[in-house]
Amino acid sequence: MLLAAAVNYPLDEAAAMRERAHKLLLNIVASGQTSNMVQILLEKLAAPTAPAPAGSVSPGADAFKRAEKAFSSGTCQMRSGVPGGDGCRSEDV
Numbered sequence: 001m002l003l004a005a006a007v008n009y010p011l012d013e014a015a016a017m018r019e020r021a022h023k024l025l026l027n028i029v030a031s032g033q034t035s036n037m038v039q040i041l042l043e044k045l046a047a048p049t050a051p052a053p054a055g056s057v058s059p060g061a062d063a064f065k066r067a068e069k070a071f072s073s074g075t076c077q078m079r080s081g082v083p084g085g086d087g088c089r090s091e092d093v
Helices: 002-008 011-030 036-046 061-073
Strands: none
Touching (some): 011 036
């Protein structure tokens, strides 16, 4: 999740997120976990990454970040109580 989320953040924040993911993976290896997935992720994180091509930011990117923050902080909850229910209202974000 941490690596997937990094693509939606500015370059400096994304780099910090990748560094955190790398440290977490090293901790996993130190605890004895040596799965192929962990090894592949470590290899990919060890390779230098080129900056993403500069382009226009999605018009919904800011709203999505606010909604994600509201949902994760508990201020925005599913209204119907089931996944795919009413979701957040615009005033929640």
